[in-house]
Amino acid sequence: MNKAITEGLQLMPPPFAEGLGQWSRGDGTPGSDTYDGAADAAFVPADADFGGCLELQKTESTQRLRYMGQTPLQAGCYLQIKARVKAVSGNLPTVRVAAWAGASGGAQVLGLTEVGPTETLTSYGDIVEVSAILGAGQRGGVDLVWGTAPTYAHIGLDLTGPSGGVVRIDDLEVVDITSAFLRDMMSMVDVRDFGAIGDGVTDDTAAFQAANAAANGRTVLVPSGTFLLNGGMTFTEKVQFEGTVTMPSSAIFALTKSFDLPTYIEAFGNEQLAFEKAFQALFNNSDHESLDLGGRRITITQPIDLQAIVPNITSFAQRRHILNGQFQVTGDTAWESEVVTSSASYSASNARVLSGVGNIANIQPGARVTGNGVGREIYVLDTNLATQEVTLSKPLFDAEGTQVFTFTRHKYVLDFSGFTKLTRFVMSDIEIICSSRASGVLLPPSGLVFHMKDCWINRPLDKAITSHGTGCQGMLIDRCNFISDEGSRLAQDRIGIVLNTNANDVKLRNNRATQFRHFAVLGGSNSTVIGNHFFQGDGATAGLRTAGILITTSYCSTTITGNYIDNCSIEWSNEHSASPDFTGGFSFAAMNITDNVFLCSNVAPWFGFVSIKPFGTGHFIGGLTVTGNKFRSLETNIDQVDVVDTTFAPLDMTRGKDVLFEGNTFHRINVPTYNPLRVDHDQNTAASTWVVDTGGQLPFGGRARRCDSVVATSRLRTAANVTRWATPYVDLQQGSNGDQLYLNWDEPLSGDVSVRVSMT
Secondary structure (H helix, E strand, C coil), X not given: CCHHHHCCCCXXXXXXXXXXXXXXXXXXXXXXXXXXXXXXXXXXXEECCCEEEEEEECCCCCEEEEECCCEECCCCCCEEEEEEEEEEECCCCEEEEEEEEECCCCCECCCCCCEEEEEECCCECCCEEEEEEEECCCCCCCCEECCCCCCEEEEEEEEECCCCCEEEECCCEEEECHHHCHHHHCCEEEHHHHCCCCEEEEEXXXXXXXXXXXXXXXXXXXXXCEEECCCCEEECCCEEECCEEECCCCCCEEECCCCEHHHHHHHHCCHHHHHHHHHHHHHCCCCCCEEECCCCEEEECCCEEHHHHCCCCCEECCCEEEEEEEEEEXXXXXXXXXXXXXXXXXXXXXXXXXXXXXXXXXXXXXXXXXXCCCXXXXXXXXXXXXXXXXXXXXXXXXCCEEEEEEEEECCEEEECCCCCEECCEEEEEEEEECCCCCEEEECCCEEECCEEECCEEECCCCEEEECCCEEEECCEEECCEEECCCCCCCHHHCCCEEEEECCCCCEEECCEEECCCEEEEECCCCCEEECCEEECCCCCCCECCCEEEEECCCEEEEXXXXXXXXXCEEEEECCCXXXXXCCCCCCEEEEEEECCEEEEECECCCCCCEEEECCCCCCCECCEEXXXXXXXXXXXXXXXXXXXXXXXXXXXXXXXXXXEEECCEEECECCCCCECEEEEEEEEEEEEEEEEECCCCCHHHCCCCEEEEEEECCCCECCCCCECCCCCEEEEEECCCCCEEEEEEEEEEEEEEEEEEECC
């Protein structure tokens, strides 16, 4: 390789015969003094040895000679600077190649070696050649190692030693000698040199291991061919693949210096297989905690059973992370859900077990359970063939006795259910294109802090993220986008669910989901839902709407803040209770709904944004805060924002405490809701008992159980218009619905009062 030839670089400085104005006595930079007309320099046109040459008398301690033109430098290019010099008279100096390093902006690059080896002139008339090699890399024989910062040099010579002597200098030469380093720069160790055959039949494991051991910092080359490795292989050096590798599924293939999916694809020639082998190495190598998919699309034709990929590991607690890639589903029958029907018995005394299960061998963990008295998003956690028992993810609310249940096992792109426990697993910048054929991710049955961030799950057939156990404990879902393929369906006909949880401490933050049946089914407590936007509208007139967030435990200790809740509701139930009737505890309690945007359009007037649905009798509200929210309906008005679904039972409104419903705004809502509620009552006819009606403005049809104040806002007067200063006593929970209160005076009066009344 010669850059002067291949790329036309001008490396040689001009001969001295073209004038000394191009030769500096300083560092060679513009403006430095030249030897043109200098008393200590002259051009000699006909030297017996050199022909034309420069005659120079040494008058300075270090006599510099620098070409003022810029000799270009390129990474990977090595230049030899050389000159022939002889002494003519006087003291004998020493000579060395020297150069000034310049950056692209013209500044000097400091801290570099700018002089080469020194040669001493020992006699007159003898020709001495001085040279130095300049280049970027620290290689043997390179004198001036400059790295990549300099882009040009002012090359030349230095005379050092005693002054007064006269020397003659032949024209300087600059030669591209990169070819001398080419073998070292591109050195590779070829596995064929160590006995690899590459016929797909012969075991090449030993040859690969020997090549890796001999590489010693060089790259291992796997040339064209198919190389069978019957054992595991760990490369500690970089590898370049022109051929491919085949090996048993259980054998580990670790690329410690090239650990990314593109390299694995080069190694195996198949995207899904490459991901599986890289994932296997991720769990079996402590040198890596992350697998970068390199922005590649992985086309998959069947579900990926992630634990089957690492059969030597069933439980894992170290952080592992896959990022930066895309999974795209193709194929058909491999993605079809498996449906099993079976007779089984259930008892609330053993709330998470189905017993006497027929056909149990065909029921898989992760299957969704449906039947009479079965709540939403109930799954099979485990099966026991010996005892014919199925362990459930949650209890059933009304399934006592024996019945036929349906078990539907959806197929997931990434299936973690084979692990017994998986903790601290992270996915980021991943897109899963389900193509309306598959579901997205099935979590492990147990584990902590599964984290998905900045991911997209597009068009899942049934579910985006499913938890069939407690693998969702502490789960974090951040800044993800979920896109349904059911936008053309009516809201009530959709089946897709973004995610469900069974365990506690889940955080859903800044996500977006469009046109699923539900955004989140939260079966645990202490959940935080912040900054999400979920939209579930359709094109129907006076249409029905489903729950965006469905909470299935009465004491939920949940915070829902700063979300955009668009054409859907928050539904709060206790359907995951084996004994849904209230017998003790806190009932519906510990819910905060604050600073959200609620919006609906073209809905039935009875639609409500916040719905409580007790699945048993005796329940009440034991703690609810709804503040700072914006409630708005477009096109048509709705009656109220809060409703009680009495399909199974009403709420006991004679009980309850700690309900705060204030600071909200209402637009196109017929009856705004407040607690405490201020009622301005006008009594135009004198009466000893005033009936103050709350007008249905207490939350969830609440009763007027408390009166905090009665303030007269006009003059209290008798029928004879005589002013009275009087205070009434209050009868609470009056009227057929208990939502009125009576103000009782000691005589008939008329006037105006402001009453502060509360349901708790």
